[in-house]
Amino acid sequence: MKTAYTCFCTDVIHDGHLNIINETKKLGRVVVGALSDKTLIRFNKFPTISQEERIKLYRSLEGVDEVVIQDDMMYDDVITLVHPDYVVHGDNWKEGPEKTIRDHVEELVKSYGGEVVDVPYTYNEKVKKIDLQLREKLAMPEYRRKRLRQLLEMTPIVKAMEAHSGLTGLIVEKTVVEHEGKLDQFDAMWISSLCDSTAKGKPDIELVDMTSRFRTIDDITEVTTKPIIFDGDTGGLTEHFVYTVRSLEKMGVSAVIIEDKTGLKKNSLFGTEVEQTQASIEDFSAKIAAGKKAQLTDDFMIIARIESLILERGMEDALNRARAFVKAGADGIMIHSRKKDPAEILEFCDKFRSEDTKTPIVVVPSSFNTITEAELADHGVNIVIYANQLTRSAFPAMQKTAEDILRYHRAKEVDDRLMSIKQIITLIDEL
Ligand code: SPV
Numbered sequence: 001m002k003t004a005y006t007c008f009c010t011d012v013i014h015d016g017h018l019n020i021i022n023e024t025k026k027l028g029r030v031v032v033g034a035l036s037d038k039t040l041i042r043f044n045k046f047p048t049i050s051q052e053e054r055i056k057l058y059r060s061l062e063g064v065d066e067v068v069i070q071d072d073m074m075y076d077d078v079i080t081l082v083h084p085d086y087v088v089h090g091d092n093w094k095e096g097p098e099k100t101i102r103d104h105v106e107e108l109v110k111s112y113g114g115e116v117v118d119v120p121y122t123y124n125e126k127v128k129k130i131d132l133q134l135r136e137k138l139a140m141p142e143y144r145r146k147r148l149r150q151l152l153e154m155t156p157i158v159k160a161m162e163a164h165s166g167l168t169g170l171i172v173e174k175t176v177v178e179h180e181g182k183l184d185q186f187d188a189m190w191i192s193s194l195c196d197s198t199a200k201g202k203p204d205i206e207l208v209d210m211t212s213r214f215r216t217i218d219d220i221t222e223v224t225t226k227p228i229i230f231d232g233d234t235g236g237l238t239e240h241f242v243y244t245v246r247s248l249e250k251m252g253v254s255a256v257i258i259e260d261k262t263g264l265k266k267n268s269l270f271g272t273e274v275e276q277t278q279a280s281i282e283d284f285s286a287k288i289a290a291g292k293k294a295q296l297t298d299d300f301m302i303i304a305r306i307e308s309l310i311l312e313r314g315m316e317d318a319l320n321r322a323r324a325f326v327k328a329g330a331d332g333i334m335i336h337s338r339k340k341d342p343a344e345i346l347e348f349c350d351k352f353r354s355e356d357t358k359t360p361i362v363v364v365p366s367s368f369n370t371i372t373e374a375e376l377a378d379h380g381v382n383i384v385i386y387a388n389q390l391t392r393s394a395f396p397a398m399q400k401t402a403e404d405i406l407r408y409h410r411a412k413e414v415d416d417r418l419m420s421i422k423q424i425i426t427l428i429d430e431l
């Protein structure tokens with residue numbers, strides 16, 4: 001009897017999947033691959049049920065003879081394991097980022113006389129509704145909030161990208177690239193105080209008040225599902241911070257990062273060029289402890305950001321603070337630097353990791369941007385935040401367009417670099 005293999009990456013079975021099983025059954029013994037959690041989050045959507053539950057779900061389907069785990073987007077290992085005569089998939093993988101995967105699978109199975117079978121993709125109202133329901137579920141605060149902790153368990157390094165509006169949120173939510181046969185996407189969003197303030201034409205000095213920052217979160221949560229790390233600046237007065245923690249939890253935010261500064265906060269990338277005061281270890285520890293006490297869910301994280309390297313207070317001071325803040329209840333440590341060379345960041349990570357193997361480390365490589373995610377992960381970093389690159393790429397593009405229209409007294413000269421009218425009007429999904 002021949003073997004036919006198909007890979008599922010879904011939490012909910014709809015007509016489309018049942019059709020695939022029926023078509024696969026016509027070809028032989030049906031082996032279904034369950035995409036592992038870690039592969040699923042890179043490739044498709046965040047799972048709403050566990051890997052074990054997905055396996056159980058697929059096993060319960062009529063017509064399925066065996067379920068195996070597929071632990072990579074590329075089919076090499078699973079094809080070696082199953083040696084299928086047929087690999088069956090919806091024909092939607094003949095286009096877009098999945099095409100490379102399809103072509104590679106075809107090459108693999110053809111080498112021993114196997115075949116790829118593309119089944120016409122089922123897309124009816126019921127299927128559409130199930131997709132939307134799943135998306136809505138992921139967007140609910142109770143699902144979104146716990147996703148950062150789940151990601152920290154599932155992936156070697158969590159990648160967060162700055163968002164400051166519904167539109168930038170959508171870019172972080174939807175951007176998927178295919179590179180060397182692997183698909184990749186961002187895991188989380190960083191609501192930067194710098195970019196949120198800049199978008200409003202204001203300086204990054206805690207001038208944009210919390211109500212307005214919450215409005216930004218709302219705009220983003222309305223149209224996305226990915227977890228949010230909120231830049232809480234200094235956290236403000238401890239008496240205020242406890243309310244902020246509760247509000248963020250309610251909105252479904254996963255983490256707040258607060259920095260150990262006091263008085264008028266300025267952006268860290270100014271370093272020692274402007275006057276900035278670091279909070280005492282005692283005061284900042286008390287703020288963290290008060291925030292942890294106010295928190296009602298187990299999901300939410302309060303991450304302490306240490307400014308000792310920015311303010312040139314030395315490595316020992318940074319490490320002392322990290323120890324104290326973890327003791328006060330911090331769920332993670334963010335260490336910041338404005339040096340181009342990542343050496344001091346790596347030194348901190350290595351030293352901190354040698355005495356604390358668990359507490360997540362967060363870094364923001366805006367200045368030390370030559371280091372790769374894999375190198376950071378090797379030094380124990382768990383979350384990397386690309387804090388301002390969307391804003392910094394959009395601003396010069398907009399400015400140049402404004403200048404050129406003024407220069408030429410018409411818009412024709414800028415047309416080549418613009419998104420088409422059709423694209424812009426279809427950018428946002430219609431319900
Ligand atoms: C931000 O994005 O607002 C940050 C990171 O706090 S940094 O600008 O590097 O201080």
Ligand code: MG
Nearest residue numbers: 192193194231
């Ligand atoms: Mg900030």
